Amino acid sequence: xxxxxxxxxxxxxxxxxxxxxxxxxxxxxxxxxxxxxxxxxxxxxxxxxxxxxxxxxxxxxxxxxxxxxxxxxxxxxxxxxxxxxxxxxxxxxxxxxxxxxxxxxxxxxxxxxxxxxxxxxxxxxxxxxxxxxxxxxxxxxxxxxxxxxxxxxxxxxxxxxxxxxxxxxxxxxxxxxxxxxxxxxxxxxxxxxxxxxxxxxxxxxxxxxxxxxxxxxxxxxxxxxxxxxxxxxxxxxxxxxxxxxxxxxxxxxxxxxxxxxxxxxxxxxxxxxxxxxxxxxxxxxxxxxxxxxxxxxxxxxxxxxxxxxxxxxxxxxxxxxxxxxxxxxxxxxxxxxxxxxxxxxxxxxx
Amino acid sequence: xxxxxxxxxxxxxxxxxxxxxxxxxxxxxxxxxxxxxxxxxxxxxxxxxxxxxxxxxxxxxxxxxxxxxxxxxxxxxxxxxxxxxxxxxxxxxxxxxxxxxxxxxxxxxxxxxxxxxxxxxxxxxxxxxxxxxxxxxxxxxxxxxxxxxxxxxxxxxxxxxxxxxxxxxxxxxxxxxxxxxxxxxxxxxxxxxxxxxxxxxxxxxxxxxxxxxxxxxxxxxxxxxxxxxxxxxxxxxxxxxxxxxxxxxxxxxxxxxxxxxxxxxxxxxxxxxxxxxxxxxxxxxxxxxxxxxxxxxxxxxxxxxxxxxxxxxxxxxxxxxxxxxxxxxxxxxxxxxxxxxxxxxxxxxx
Ligand SMILES: CC(C)[C@H](C(=O)O)[C@@H](O)C(=O)O
Ligand SMILES: CC(C)[C@H](C(=O)O)[C@@H](O)C(=O)O
Numbered sequence: 001x002x003x004x005x006x007x008x009x010x011x012x013x014x015x016x017x018x019x020x021x022x023x024x025x026x027x028x029x030x031x032x033x034x035x036x037x038x039x040x041x042x043x044x045x046x047x048x049x050x051x052x053x054x055x056x057x058x059x060x061x062x063x064x065x066x067x068x069x070x071x072x073x074x075x076x077x078x079x080x081x082x083x084x085x086x087x088x089x090x091x092x093x094x095x096x097x098x099x100x101x102x103x104x105x106x107x108x109x110x111x112x113x114x115x116x117x118x119x120x121x122x123x124x125x126x127x128x129x130x131x132x133x134x135x136x137x138x139x140x141x142x143x144x145x146x147x148x149x150x151x152x153x154x155x156x157x158x159x160x161x162x163x164x165x166x167x168x169x170x171x172x173x174x175x176x177x178x179x180x181x182x183x184x185x186x187x188x189x190x191x192x193x194x195x196x197x198x199x200x201x202x203x204x205x206x207x208x209x210x211x212x213x214x215x216x217x218x219x220x221x222x223x224x225x226x227x228x229x230x231x232x233x234x235x236x237x238x239x240x241x242x243x244x245x246x247x248x249x250x251x252x253x254x255x256x257x258x259x260x261x262x263x264x265x266x267x268x269x270x271x272x273x274x275x276x277x278x279x280x281x282x283x284x285x286x287x288x289x290x291x292x293x294x295x296x297x298x299x300x301x302x303x304x305x306x307x308x309x310x311x312x313x314x315x316x317x318x319x320x321x322x323x324x325x326x327x328x329x330x331x332x333x334x335x336x337x338x339x340x341x342x343x344x345x346x347x348x349x350x
Numbered sequence: 351x352x353x354x355x356x357x358x359x360x361x362x363x364x365x366x367x368x369x370x371x372x373x374x375x376x377x378x379x380x381x382x383x384x385x386x387x388x389x390x391x392x393x394x395x396x397x398x399x400x401x402x403x404x405x406x407x408x409x410x411x412x413x414x415x416x417x418x419x420x421x422x423x424x425x426x427x428x429x430x431x432x433x434x435x436x437x438x439x440x441x442x443x444x445x446x447x448x449x450x451x452x453x454x455x456x457x458x459x460x461x462x463x464x465x466x467x468x469x470x471x472x473x474x475x476x477x478x479x480x481x482x483x484x485x486x487x488x489x490x491x492x493x494x495x496x497x498x499x500x501x502x503x504x505x506x507x508x509x510x511x512x513x514x515x516x517x518x519x520x521x522x523x524x525x526x527x528x529x530x531x532x533x534x535x536x537x538x539x540x541x542x543x544x545x546x547x548x549x550x551x552x553x554x555x556x557x558x559x560x561x562x563x564x565x566x567x568x569x570x571x572x573x574x575x576x577x578x579x580x581x582x583x584x585x586x587x588x589x590x591x592x593x594x595x596x597x598x599x600x601x602x603x604x605x606x607x608x609x610x611x612x613x614x615x616x617x618x619x620x621x622x623x624x625x626x627x628x629x630x631x632x633x634x635x636x637x638x639x640x641x642x643x644x645x646x647x648x649x650x651x652x653x654x655x656x657x658x659x660x661x662x663x664x665x666x667x668x669x670x671x672x673x674x675x676x677x678x679x680x681x682x683x684x685x686x687x688x689x690x691x692x693x694x695x696x697x698x699x700x
Contacts, residue, residue: 082538083545115576117467139505139542149509151546155489159499188432189593192489195433196501219594222572223601226465243539244569244594251573 004306005038007064007271008071012046012085013280014290014339015073021292021343022071025315026299028347033311035303040067046077046085055089061096065270069302072275073295078282087137094130097270099263100161101168102128102242103301104277106229106249106259111324113334114254116226122253124232127169128242130263132161133193135239157193157238162200168266169236170208176233181205183215184237184245197238221245225252250277257291257332258319260298262305272305274298291330292343293319318349354656355388357414357621358421362396362435363630364640364689365423371642371693372421375665376649378697383661385653390417396427396435405439411446415620419652420447422625423645428632437487444480447620449613450511451518452478452592453651454627456579456599456609461674463684464604466576472603474582477519478592480613482511483543485589507543507588512550518616519586520558526583531555533565534587534595547588568594575602600627607641607682608669610648612655622655624648641680642693643669668699 010019023039030037042064044056055075057063064070070093076085093099108114108122138154173181183201187194198215205213216224218241224231225248237245250259259277276294284290297319304312322328328345329335337345360369373389380387392414394406405425407413414420420443426435443449458464458472488504523531533551537544548565555563566574568591574581575598587595600609609627626644634640647669654662672678678695679685687695 076538083541086538087541115466117465135539135541137541141542141546147509149546151507151543153505153507153540153543155503155505157501157503159497186590186593188426188436189485189590190503191433191437191485191487192491192503193501194503196491196499219597220606222594222598223606226576226598226601240536240539243536244572247569248572248576248598251576256570256573 001034001036002306002308003036003038004068005040006069006071006302007067008039008041009044009075010041010073011044011075011280012077013074013282013285014278015075015280017285017288017290017339018276018292018295019071019073021339021346022295022299024343025296025318025347025350026303028350029303029311029315032314032350033308035308035311044089045075046080049080049084055085061092065097067271068306069271070273071299071302072273074276074278074280076280091135093273094263097273098131098265098267099270099272100129100131100165101262101264101266102130102246103262103264104128104246104249104259106246106253108253109258109320109323111326112254112258116229116252120230122229124229124249125172125234126242126246126249127165127172127234127236128246129161129165129237129239131239132156132158133239155193157196159200162197163204164266166201166204166236169234170204170211173211173234174208178233179210180212180233182221182232182235183213184218184221184235184241185215186218186241188217201236218244222248225249246277255291255332256294257330258293258297260294260301262298262301264305274302274305288338288340289331290339291332292339293323293346296343296346314350315346318346321349322346351384351386352658353386353388354418355390356419356421357417358389358391359394359425360391360423361394361425361630362427363424363632363635364628365425365630367635367638367640367689368626368642368645369421369423371689371696372645372649374693375646375668375697375700376653378700379653379661379665382664382700383658385658385661394439395425396430399430399434405435411442415447417621418656419621420623421649421652422623424626424628424630426630441485443623444613447623448481448615448617449620449622450479450481450515451612451614451616452480452596453612453614454478454596454599454609456582456596456603458603459608459670459673461676462604462608466579466602470580472579474579474599475522475584476592476596476599477515477522477584477586478596479511479515479587479589481589482506482508483589505543507546509550512547513554516551516554516586519584520554520561523561523584524558528583529560530562530583532571532582532585533563534568534571534585534591535565536568536591538567551586571595572598575599596627605641605682606644607680608643608647610644610651612648612651614655624652624655638688638690639681640689641682642689643673643696646693646696664700665696668696671699672696
């Protein structure tokens with residue numbers, strides 16, 4: 001019996017609604033594959049911030065660093081500034097636990113309405129750098145409150161940081177039938193960091209002669225996501241570019257509600273974290289209609305990471321089957337089902 | 351007779367092919383509206399770099415600062431690094447001439463195939479900050495060539511720089527029937543400059559109570575461009591976000607080949623510059639099949655700026671009519687016409 005202790009952080013808004021469905025499906029599959037999950041529920045959230053003045057306890061990261069994985073819903077609420085809710089919870093987990101790969105699939109499933117004419121085939125991965133780059137604490141204000149006010153923000157790209165995420169992306173591309181890796185860049189406009197990114201991409205590529213590479217500036221790359229999404233296999237991007245592409249990709253495949261993500265520490269020195277791409281969605285929170293597929297699919301990615309690819313694949317197959325049945329879907333996909341209804345449907349399909 | 355001296359920079363690749371069509375159409379309309387253009391042709395380009403070692407003469411900007419406007423094709427070629435071809439020609443013009451507004455329309459025309467299912471109505475403007483922000487010379491490398499290598503890039507947002515482009519965007523929104531302005535931000539991830547951007551947006555909005563405002567993080571905003579493009583009226587973004595959105599927008603409306611742009615110095619202390627959004631397109635250069643509509647429409651924006659909105663509108667109407675005739679279109683729009691054929695068709699339609 002394989003046993004795993006999982007830190008569960010439902011978070012805010014619809015995070016709290018989709019999490020039980022993720023757990024329902026994981027418990028169902030666990031029974032079939034001889035896996036046992038222990039779920040340690042943590043109330044780290046904006047609610048906690050309102051009652052205790054902190055998103056998580058001061059020793060929060062210490063208490064979960066021995067867990068096998070972290071399963072997260074969504075964090076953030078309009079009553080708490082983002083630089084608190086995200087920079088004191090989500091981002092420290094990604095960084096302190098060296099989850100430098102943010103892996104996100106982009107896939108058009110049968111049954112899901114596609115916003116693109118002609119329903120092209122879409123099935124690729126985005127590998128996003130998750131620890132440095134455009135997201136940094138370095139910077140600040142000068143002459144605040146006066147006409148001369150200015151704000152600066154430092155982007156930081158290190159060879160270690162760039163190389164390790166590119167290595168992951170090349171390995172992933174190498175493992176796929178098409179062996180094609182695309183780099184998102186902007187070396188014509190951003191003259192210090194992006195030419196460096198391109199250089200490292202070129203150097204790394206020399207170690208992977210079997211992988212076909214190309215690169216596009218982020219502006220035209222977003223255009224290609226809409227015009228030729230079938231041409232992509234694996235796309236690697238910086239923290240910001242990967243963030244943009246991994247919302248645009250799911251939008252092109254119909255709904256952001258089903259998109260999962262894995263924040264991976266490939267060396268396994270720390271637990272990795274699995275969370276849907278969507279946020280806490282204050283506009284629909286509390287109605288019980290949020291799409292739980294992003295949370296459930298993130299659970300499949302967690303199983304994969306824990307060494308149970310068969311179990312992960314079984315969940316994805318169940319999702320595939322359920323998505324072809326319009327009456328089982330939540331309103332964002334044109335159906336009338338509830339969050340729990342759709343979660344149960346996936347569990348039943350297993 | 352209104353007389354204008356225009357600095358003409360065809361530049362590289364298809365820039366040299368579409369420019370004559372822009373001039374053809376402008377000369378045609380000029381005759382009808384009592385306008386006289388003097389075209390000063392400049393060979394500033396990558397070719398010039400190869401023969402003379404510089405993209406433009408050392409006193410280049412001085413020689414054109416008294417012109418009424420600059421009409422540019424496209425700059426850049428694979429044999430010259432971008433930090434030379436762009437940062438020694440295009441970007442100095444935008445900056446030294448304080449062209450801090452980059453204005454780009456996003457419009458779906460009848461007759462142009464749309465990549466979105468259901469052909470939504472699309473007709474909005476992107477106002478891009480064009481002088482500061484993520485594009486800056488500030489930054490560099492440390493420990494180059496070693497494992498400890500890193501590259502940093504400073505983003506700089508000043509109150510003066512942000513306020514002036516926002517004022518332009520609010521004025522534009524106020525002049526439109528829907529009076530709706532959307533701000534592109536990423537204040538949850540980029541913690542110094544983007545919260546500042548949001549603050550200034552809020553402050554500026556107080557002076558425009560008649561303008562309805564909203565804001566989206568750039569990641570989900572790209573998703574909305576695909577899922578709900580009809581909801582936008584005017585969108586204001588930083589240098590990088592505006593750059594991304596103004597390639598994605600035209601892609602959503604069918605082809606980037608028709609998109610124009612105006613680099614505007616609203617105070618008219620310096621000439622403004624008009625150029626298509628597309629680049630020099632080495633892959634199709636020399637074949638005579640590039641789409642000249644982006645260049646021609648940029649000419650219409652130039653007329654508008656010079657105080658001849660009727661003449662500008664007449665060109666846009668001619669473009670509208672021609673686009674509904676598939677046999678007149680270039681290959682990127684599914685037709686078989688040449689660059690010159692399509693340019694002539696627009697001139698004839700006037
Ligand atoms: C060529 C490049 C520097 C430029 C930019 O990013 O500004 C282009 O993409 C544009 O949009 O005009
Ligand atoms: C919430 C926000 C900081 C986050 C990000 O930009 O990383 C989110 O958009 C994501 O993609 O996980």
